[in-house]
Amino acid sequence: MSADPALRREIPDATVARLPEYLRTLSRLAEDGVLSVSSEELAAEVGVRSAQLRKDLSHLGSYGVRGVGYDVETLALEISRALGLTEDWPVAIVGMGNLGHALASYSGFVTKGFRIVGLYDDDPALADERVVGVAIRPLAELSAHHAVDPIAIGVIATPAPAAQAVCDALVGAGISSILNFAPAVLSVPSGVDVRRVDLSTELQILAFHAQRKSLAAGALRSAVVVP
Amino acid sequence: MSADPALRREIPDATVARLPEYLRTLSRLAEDGVLSVSSEELAAEVGVRSAQLRKDLSHLGSYGVRGVGYDVETLALEISRALGLTEDWPVAIVGMGNLGHALASYSGFVTKGFRIVGLYDDDPALADERVVGVAIRPLAELSAHHAVDPIAIGVIATPAPAAQAVCDALVGAGISSILNFAPAVLSVPSGVDVRRVDLSTELQILAFHAQRKSLAAGALRSAVVVP
DNA sequence: TCAACTTTGTGCATGGGTTCACAAACGTCT
């Protein structure tokens, strides 16, 4: 019998995907000394409709005040809680090439709730190199490390051909949340969560829209020449 | 009066987002010497339902053969065409920190249709350093460069506070497709396409699901103790 | 040639997500 609506109710995936954006914007407003926002103002900042923002927030509970708006601090706290950012999440990165290094030193990591506890790469040239205070170790050590100091989230930053093997190693060690930067579809047992971030997919989607724009422009020119 | 269904019809965004995945898988199959696939097989590889795959492909035209399946080469070519990957797209990256370097040397860039033509960063320490054969130059030179050798897609890999200014510079130069890696919402005039890739958003979504899993486990334990 | 089998392409139903529009709730001002 939980009292917190965030735990009782089912929050739609589409809403969860927007919460980080709301949170980021609220944090910025808080830094700027803003105490209160209306759904209209916040929605404009984030780039969504105000009705959508209100419906999203309604899934977490009722934290607004009618006629006034939302208290910035309170709302930020409630979103953090809903997302599980009040506890912190130990993260391990596998694959310390260019991308792995970039991810490890990415400031967004440390800011809120995430903490790097392990960096892994089988390349002997990288062994024991330290990035943000953590030594790079061979992947084989991950399982032992996880047994002593649990890892909640595994990040795969290897080339595509290695990704499935790395994923199997992570799952084998008992890690059930994986962020995959390799351009490969991973197969995992049910209960394991995989999210994929893929640069070339995004580029290709942009290319599609760019092509549509240039085709539309071409069609327009033709229409003018041959009405 | 175009004969190509891909140009006539409207392809849904959800479909466009999946096409790169289909293309990648088809390319892998082609390398393995596979000549033909059924929707069932291909869908299994990609991790979608076969009905969805068929419906997606039907938006590009009718390239399957009933009773047989799809010719791998043909289908790959048609998807490439639909996405606009038969021409190649000049890309510029702004912000050559860790992430910029990682992106520039990312192999997925060159593979299909994308070509890096410019790298920009205002840090004097980076000036004239060469990555993948391209010299890093100050952002101020982008506009002149674009006028001579057009850039189709701009990639923002700067810290969040600089992102909007960089974006304005890109838009001002006439670039209308932007891929943004900075954790910031960019405001752009209509007609400009922005896609955002954000590490910390993805991590937060994973944290949400991880929390749900651990809460469910906790609830289960409680239920066992206090039935 | 024809029957049996396979697989595509699609009409239709179902479900989620987005948007509209408004009543309920709050603060403020007279």
Added chain:
DNA sequence: AGACGTTTGTGAACCCATGCACAAAGTTGA
């Protein structure tokens, strides 16, 4: 205290996407 203006929270309508199920179309084998 009461009327007025503002903003939330949400029921209802719409819209897009997904999944089912099957007819149409093709292949294979006798």
